[in-house]
Amino acid sequence: MPASTERGIYRDPPLRLINPQGRSPVLLVCEHASRYIPAELEQLGLDEAASREHIAWDIGALALAETLAERLDAPLLAAGYSRLLIDLNRPLTAPDSIPEHSEIYPIPGNRGLSEANRIERQRQLFEPFHRTLGELIDQRLADGLPLRLVGVHSFTPCYRGVQRPWEAGVLFGRAERYARRIIEGLRRDGGEIGANQPYDIDPAEDMTVPVHGDERGIDAVLIEIRNDGLRDPSGVAAWAERLYPWL
Ligand SMILES: [Zn+2]
Structure with missing residues (x-):
C-alpha cells in the first residue's frame, strides 16, 4: 500500500524540523504551533x-519559536496539526489528550470518538513527534553536546472571564535553576513574569518537560507568552530579543 494511503486523512507531515543542524545547546519545541485540521474532519x-x-x-x-531558532541558531521541532486533534504536550493517559471541551467551547468532533480513530491520531500525530524529539535528544547526548529543552507557547489574556496579569510565564519542574535565570532575566525589563504561572508543570498533564527533560536529567522549561504580545511581527521580534539572552 502506498504511504499516502497509509496516512489516511493525515496526509500532511505531522511535524516540521527547522534548522536541524543548529549549533545552540537549546532545542526548541512548539507543540501547539498549528491550527491545521484536515478538511475531512x-x-x-x-x-x-x-x-x-x-x-x-x-x-x-x-x-x-522560528525567530528564536534563527537568533540562537537552534533546532526547532514544531507540530503540523492542531492540538485539538491530540495534544502533543499531554501524556496519552491525560483526560484531555483529545479534548471534548476547551474552555467554553464543546468540541463536537471529539465526542464519542471511536477507539480506532483515537489510535490513528496517536499513531499518525503523537508518536512521530515524540519519537523525533527523543531521537534529537539522543543524538545530542551521543555527540556529547550540552542540551537545554525550551517549549514555546502562548496563552490568552482572559481566561474564563478573568484577566491574567502576567506578560509571560516560565514553567518548570526539576530545572528550577535554569528557570530562575530566565525569570530573573525577563524581570529586569519590568513587567510581571510568572514562575509556574499561569500554569504549572504536572507529570499527569504535561509531556515535554517531565518526560523528555526532567526524567532524562536535562534542563527543560516551558515559556508561555501572553498572546496579545505576539499578534504582530514587531511584538514577536521584541519577545525574541528579550528572551534569547537568557535561554
Ligand atoms: Zn501551548
Whole structure:
C-alpha cells in the first residue's frame, strides 16, 4: 500500500524540523504551533471563529519559536496539526489528550470518538513527534553536546472571564535553576513574569518537560507568552530579543 494511503486523512507531515543542524545547546519545541485540521474532519464541528482562536493552537508561538531558532541558531521541532486533534504536550493517559471541551467551547468532533480513530491520531500525530524529539535528544547526548529543552507557547489574556496579569510565564519542574535565570532575566525589563504561572508543570498533564527533560536529567522549561504580545511581527521580534539572552 502506498504511504499516502497509509496516512489516511493525515496526509500532511505531522511535524516540521527547522534548522536541524543548529549549533545552540537549546532545542526548541512548539507543540501547539498549528491550527491545521484536515478538511475531512470539518473543523471538528467548531465554527470558523472558534477554530481560528487560541483553543486550536497557540497564537504567535510558532513565529516566536522560528525567530528564536534563527537568533540562537537552534533546532526547532514544531507540530503540523492542531492540538485539538491530540495534544502533543499531554501524556496519552491525560483526560484531555483529545479534548471534548476547551474552555467554553464543546468540541463536537471529539465526542464519542471511536477507539480506532483515537489510535490513528496517536499513531499518525503523537508518536512521530515524540519519537523525533527523543531521537534529537539522543543524538545530542551521543555527540556529547550540552542540551537545554525550551517549549514555546502562548496563552490568552482572559481566561474564563478573568484577566491574567502576567506578560509571560516560565514553567518548570526539576530545572528550577535554569528557570530562575530566565525569570530573573525577563524581570529586569519590568513587567510581571510568572514562575509556574499561569500554569504549572504536572507529570499527569504535561509531556515535554517531565518526560523528555526532567526524567532524562536535562534542563527543560516551558515559556508561555501572553498572546496579545505576539499578534504582530514587531511584538514577536521584541519577545525574541528579550528572551534569547537568557535561554
Ligand atoms: Zn501551548
